[in-house]
Amino acid sequence: MAGATQATLREHNLSLVARIILGATTSMSRADVAAATALTRSTVSRLVDDLLAGGLVREVAKVGGGLGRPATPVVADDRLCALGLQVNATFLLARLVALDGSVLAEETVDGDFVASDPAVVLPRMGACGVRVAAAAGPDRTLVGTGLALPGIVRPGSGTLLRAPNLGWSAVEPGPLLAAPALGPVLLGNEADCAAVAVAHPVPGRREGPQDFIYLSGEIGIGGAAVLDGRLMRGQHGWAGEIGHVCVDPAGPACPCGSHGCLERYAGLRALQSAAGLPVTAGIDRFAAACREGDEAATRALATAVSALETALVSAVNLLDIPAVILGGHLGRLAGLIAPDLAERLGTRALAGRFDGPTVTVGAHTGTEDRAPGATGAAITVLEGVIERPAAWVPTTTSRLRR
C-alpha cells in the first residue's frame, strides 16, 4: 500500500544487480551487468560501487584475453555471513555461511533431544552458535541467524507452534537461545529450509531444480513445496507438509491427532519397527536388510513406497509440481525407491498425460549432509540481505526507511 519513491527504485535496482552478480556462476563485469539489466553502464557502475562499499561484492584481478579494455570482474564477497542453526532429534548443529556460499565454520553437538526441555536445549544451541559465529572474526559481519526446527512455525511471529518429535509446544526460541550476539533470529521449518538449500545452494543463485516437492525423512516426515524457486507457504506456513497427509483413514493413530498419516508408514521409526530393527539401528542397516532380501524389511519398504505413492499423487496433482526430491533417510533410500515411485507417479499424474516427461524423483544431492536445514536457514537470512541490500550499504543519507 505504500507508494514507491526514488529510494524504492534504487533499492530495487541495487537488489537486482546484487542478485545478478551473486547468482552468476561466472564472474561478471559492470558492462555484463548493464547488458543483462538494460540499465546503462553508468548506472550499474554507481550501484556496483555501493555494493562494494556494503561488502556484498568484491573486485578481482582483471582478466585480459578479449578485445578492448579488459573488464574488472566483480564476484560475491564473503565479508557478510549468516549463521544457520538446526535442532534435530539427535543433534544440534551450527553452521556459518558466507554470502558467497562458502561454509566458514561448523559444529555439531550430538545428543538425544526427543521429549526434551526447550529451556535446556536451546541455550546449548545458542552457545554452540556463539562458538561457531566467533569464526567470523573481526573482519566479517554477521547479518543474522536462521534456526531450522523440526516442527510447525508460525510465519513471522517467531513462535514454534509444535514440534512433535521434540515434544515442544508453543516455544519462542529467540530469547531462549540466550545469545544476543547472534542478531535477529529467523525461524523456519526444517523441511522448508532444506528445500531452500536445494533450490539455492548459493545465496542469490538459482541452481538445481526450481519446482519440486521436498520430502525430509527424519523420525517423522516433513515436506515443502518450491515453485519457481520460491517456497510455497500457504496461509499458515505449512503448505506442502506431506508427512500428515492421510494415506489410510483406517490406519494407525498418529500423535498429530489423525489416523494413517504418511509418516506412520515411511517415517524412520516406522520403517525400523516394521522391519524388526531397534530404534537405534539407523537407516543404512535398514537399507542393507532390504538389499539382503530380509522379508520384514522388504515388506516395510513396499508399504512405505505405496504410502508415498498415495500421498505424492495428491500432492503432484494438486500443487501441479511434477518433481519430487527426497531428503533425509528417504534420500538415503532413493536408490531403492525412486525408480519405482517415479514410474507409479508418472502413470497417475495429470501432467504426464500432456507434457511428455512424467514425474521425476531424485535424491537431495549431498545426502551425506546431516543438516541441510541449517544451510537453508542461513541462506534464507542471506537472501534477505540480497532482497534489501540498502540496509547494508553505507549511504550518505540512510535509505533504508521501510
Next chain:
Amino acid sequence: MAGATQATLREHNLSLVARIILGATTSMSRADVAAATALTRSTVSRLVDDLLAGGLVREVAKVGGGLGRPATPVVADDRLCALGLQVNATFLLARLVALDGSVLAEETVDGDFVASDPAVVLPRMGACGVRVAAAAGPDRTLVGTGLALPGIVRPGSGTLLRAPNLGWSAVEPGPLLAAPALGPVLLGNEADCAAVAVAHPVPGRREGPQDFIYLSGEIGIGGAAVLDGRLMRGQHGWAGEIGHVCVDPAGPACPCGSHGCLERYAGLRALQSAAGLPVTAGIDRFAAACREGDEAATRALATAVSALETALVSAVNLLDIPAVILGGHLGRLAGLIAPDLAERLGTRALAGRFDGPTVTVGAHTGTEDRAPGATGAAITVLEGVIERPAAWVPTTTSRLRR
C-alpha cells in the same frame, strides 16, 4: 531481469492509485489516496489526472459535509470494459463487464456442446461476443476479451490442451472465434476464472474470501486455489485441479486415464446416474429427491460427500488453505453437504489443531449465475488494465515500452 527506471516507478504508482480508487467501497478523494499511499497530495493529483484522462476513473459531484474545503470524490469509471466469454457443455455465454464492475450486456446461447466441433462452436461464440460487445457503444473502449473454458489451458500460450466434456483437444480458440473486433483473447480455465470472480467481484477490489479452494461442479469437477487473492497456478497452470484427485485407486475408470477420480463420485452426471435420474434431470431434481428421502439419491449424496472429504482433506492440508467454496451444482447442493463436510474436514485438517476455527465450507454467493467463469474471465482482463495502466493513459511520450 530488466532494471527499473523512473517510468517503472510511475507505472507502479499509477497502478497503486488505480487499485486504491477502484478497490475502495466508498469513493475516495485525492487526499484520501495520499493518506493511504504515503505519497504526497501533489503526486497523487498528478497520477489521478492521468487516470482521469485514461478513462479508468471519473470525478463525481463534490460532497460537502465535513470541515474544510469539500473533497472531489473520484470513483471507478465504466468507459473501459472487457468481454467475458464462457463455453460450457450446455450453453455459450458472453458478458460485457465494465471497469467499475457493472454488467453492461449479456447473451446466452443454449445448446448441447458435448463432443462438439470447436470449428463450429467457437465461431458461434465469437458472433455472440460481437453482438454483446456492440453494447459498449462508441463512447466506451473494449480493452480485451477473456474466454473461460472447461478444460486445461496452457498458461500464456493461448492453447486449450484438453476439454474432456467438450471432446476438444489441442485447440487454439483465439483465431477460431473469428472476431478480431474483440481484441486480444485471454484463455482461462473455467474454475480458475470463477475463483477470480469470487475473490474479486469487482475489478481491483478484494472483497469476499481471499484464501480458499474453489470447486466448480459441472458435468465434471473443476478446481482452483486462491491464496491471498491470487490464483495459484502451479507449473503448468492446473494447481488446485481437484476433480481428478484419486479418491479410490480401485474405483471406476475416468476418461482422464486414471481411476476413481473425484468427479466420478461428485460430478453432476455421476450423481444423476447413481440416483437413477436421467442425464437431463438437473441438479434441483436431484436435490429434491434427497430431501424427500429417496434412497438411491441419499446414497449417492453420501458417497459424494465421502469422496469430497477424501479429496479435500489432502487439498486443505497440502495447500494449507482451510476454506472451501462450492460452485456450480455443488453450490446448489451446499445446504445438503456443506455442514457435514465442514465438520469432517475440520477434524482432519492440520490447521484446526492450532488455529482454532477449522475449515469453512460455503457456497459461491450467486449460485443462480450460470456462468461465473465469464465474469471472472472479463475481470481477469480488467485486472490487467489495473496492473499496467500506463498503456491506457494518453501520455505525452508513450511510457508503455515494456
Next chain:
DNA sequence: ACCACTATGTTGTATGAAACAACAATCTCG
C-alpha cells in the same frame, strides 16, 4: 614501434518522478 580499433568504465549534463513548501479554494463554525 606505431596506429587504428574495440570494449570498459567514468564523468558531466539532461530528463523526469516524487518530495517539499507555499498558496489558492472552499467549506464549517462561532
Next chain:
DNA sequence: CGAGATTGTTGTTTCATACAACATAGTGGT
C-alpha cells in the same frame, strides 16, 4: 463575517537513471 480546517494546485528541490562524450587499456595489423 472572520478564524480555522481541509483540499487541491503550483512552483522549487532532490535524486535516480538516461544519454553523450571521453579517458582507459588492451589487441592486432603494418
